[in-house]
Amino acid sequence: MSLTVERNPSESLARALLSQGVSRRDFMKFCTAMTAVLALPVRYTPRIAQALETAVRPPVIWLNFQDCAGNSESFLRANHPTVSELVLDILSIDYQEVIMAAAGHYAEENRLNTMREYKGKYIVVVEGAIPLADDGIYCVIGGHTAIDILKETAKDAAAVITAGTCSAYGGIPAAAPNPTGAVGVRDVLNNVPLINMPGCPMNVQNLTALIVHYMTFNSLPAVDHEGRPLFAYGSRIHDDCERRAHFDAGQFVEEWGDEAHRKGWCLYKMGCKGPQTAHNCSMVRWNDGMSWPVGAGHGCVGCSEPHFWDTMGGLYERLPHVQLPVGAEVTASQLGAGIVGLAAAGIATHAVASGIRAKLDPIDREVTKVEEKMP
Ligand code: SF4
Numbered sequence: 001m002s003l004t005v006e007r008n009p010s011e012s013l014a015r016a017l018l019s020q021g022v023s024r025r026d027f028m029k030f031c032t033a034m035t036a037v038l039a040l041p042v043r044y045t046p047r048i049a050q051a052l053e054t055a056v057r058p059p060v061i062w063l064n065f066q067d068c069a070g071n072s073e074s075f076l077r078a079n080h081p082t083v084s085e086l087v088l089d090i091l092s093i094d095y096q097e098v099i100m101a102a103a104g105h106y107a108e109e110n111r112l113n114t115m116r117e118y119k120g121k122y123i124v125v126v127e128g129a130i131p132l133a134d135d136g137i138y139c140v141i142g143g144h145t146a147i148d149i150l151k152e153t154a155k156d157a158a159a160v161i162t163a164g165t166c167s168a169y170g171g172i173p174a175a176a177p178n179p180t181g182a183v184g185v186r187d188v189l190n191n192v193p194l195i196n197m198p199g200c201p202m203n204v205q206n207l208t209a210l211i212v213h214y215m216t217f218n219s220l221p222a223v224d225h226e227g228r229p230l231f232a233y234g235s236r237i238h239d240d241c242e243r244r245a246h247f248d249a250g251q252f253v254e255e256w257g258d259e260a261h262r263k264g265w266c267l268y269k270m271g272c273k274g275p276q277t278a279h280n281c282s283m284v285r286w287n288d289g290m291s292w293p294v295g296a297g298h299g300c301v302g303c304s305e306p307h308f309w310d311t312m313g314g315l316y317e318r319l320p321h322v323q324l325p326v327g328a329e330v331t332a333s334q335l336g337a338g339i340v341g342l343a344a345a346g347i348a349t350h351a352v353a354s355g356i357r358a359k360l361d362p363i364d365r366e367v368t369k370v371e372e373k374m375p
Pocket residue numbers: 237238239241242243244245247265266267268272273274275294299300
């Protein structure tokens with residue numbers, strides 16, 4: 001996918017998609033899919049379609065700091081162009097250090113021109129942590145430190161989106177002993193709207209949905225206490241996991257490759273962090289919706305949680321401070337309730353029902369908020 005498509009700011013997203021060979025039917029299918037990812041009722045699909053047909057596309061400046069560039073890779077690795085990819089392509093990403101054609105001073109000019117021309121209207125996507133130790137010398141681009149570039153670029157942005165756990169919370173670069181003093185964007189920016197899209201990497205479908213929400217409602221979606229949009233992080237991996245019935249039944253994999261593993265039983269004992277991790281991985285999935293880590297037989301590592309590397313135990317160790325449920329449904333409810341702060345703890349409700357409620361309550365609030373803005 002090229003990120004150097006010539007941008008015509010007055011051209012609507014729908015028109016740009018059509019000019020790229022996307023049919024009207026595919027465009028409507030895309031709007032329906034985005035409605036689903038945003039966890040909105042299907043009646044919002046025409047509203048989204050109408051908005052995308054007329055909305056002006058926001059310019060995007062994508063900054064890469066201290067990370068593996070995995071978030072850039074995640075949408076570059078697709079096998080064939082999808083509407084989602086085209087949306088990100090056509091969004092007019094004016095500056096992307098990893099893959100842009102321009103280099104050196106020309107590249108920096110792109111960034112500065114976009115900032116000048118679209119003051120207050122452009123979106124900044126940040127990938128990677130920001131090192132603060134020793135005056136920020138551990139990440140320097142064009143003679144400027146990451147922290148200086150971030151503050152300069154974000155100053156007049158309409159919004160800042162963190163792509164991946166490193167930019168959201170510091171991620172792996174901030175893992176103990178954190179020799180470079182790495183931090184997340186939220187630790188250094190407090191004067192601009194900020195949305196965290198953690199994950200290692202972030203799921204590009206969620207980024208697309210976030211942009212679509214912004215273009216449709218001219219506002220950012222409701223977020224949780226970690227600054228993550230509720231549509232993508234409003235429920236736990238555990239609540240929507242296809243292995244959940246085995247958890248409730250006390251059926252666990254005990255060893256990699258054993259009979260239980262082959263049968264697709266629960267990976268909790270193998271270190272799955274799903275009960276403490278908020279993300280919609282199981283719903284949106286990866287590789288064109290083909291699969292996701294737990295579906296492929298590996299436990300969730302908790303990558304969308306702050307400081308997961310230091311606080312959730314080893315990749316293959318059971319979650320600390322949580323007792324293994326002994327096949328009791330009430331115990332499963334308590335497990336979830338204790339983690340997400342629901343008042344359902346101790347209520348003898350079916351565990352799966354508790355999971356559904358954990359997902360719907362914040363989404364309901366989000367829908368209510370959106371409906372209040374509707375004409
Ligand atoms: S512990 Fe992991 S594998 Fe088991 S049900 Fe929960 S999320 Fe799925």
